[in-house]
Amino acid sequence: MARNLSQSDLARRADLQASAVSHFETGTRKPSFDNLKRLADALRVTTDYLLGRSDLMDTSAATVDRLHRHYAGLSVEYQEMADDFVQMLAEKAKQKASEGE
Numbered sequence: 001m002a003r004n005l006s007q008s009d010l011a012r013r014a015d016l017q018a019s020a021v022s023h024f025e026t027g028t029r030k031p032s033f034d035n036l037k038r039l040a041d042a043l044r045v046t047t048d049y050l051l052g053r054s055d056l057m058d059t060s061a062a063t064v065d066r067l068h069r070h071y072a073g074l075s076v077e078y079q080e081m082a083d084d085f086v087q088m089l090a091e092k093a094k095q096k097a098s099e100g101e
Contacts, residue, residue, distance in 0.1 A: 003043055013042035041066075 003010075007025065011018040015038060023029035024039070031039060040047045044063075048054040071082060 005043075010039070010042055014038040 005013070007021045008018045010016075011021045014021070014035070016035060020029070020031075020035070021039075024031050024035075036047050036050060040050055043050070045057045046054060049057050071079060074082060
């Protein structure tokens with residue numbers, strides 16, 4: 001995979017045992033749905049990519065969906081804080097891009 005992670009690194013990112021990652025990689029065991037989601041999040045790919053249903057690793061739609069789920073669970077006050085934070089990050093990214101030109 002293009003992430004250059006060891007099994008132990010992936011296990012740590014996905015909050016799994018390294019032996020479980022080894023079993024999944026060798027095919028001796030299949031990951032549960034929850035573990036599949038953990039692996040996809042840790043690798044920043046879609047579950048469809050891990051399942052071989054897609055050749056695209058792009059997670060932008062999955063990231064938006066995950067962020068939306070978290071956002072929806074926030075109070076109005078925290079949603080406003082999240083909006084302000086994302087706007088601040090977007091402005092910083094725009095500024096950094098214009099400095100690099």
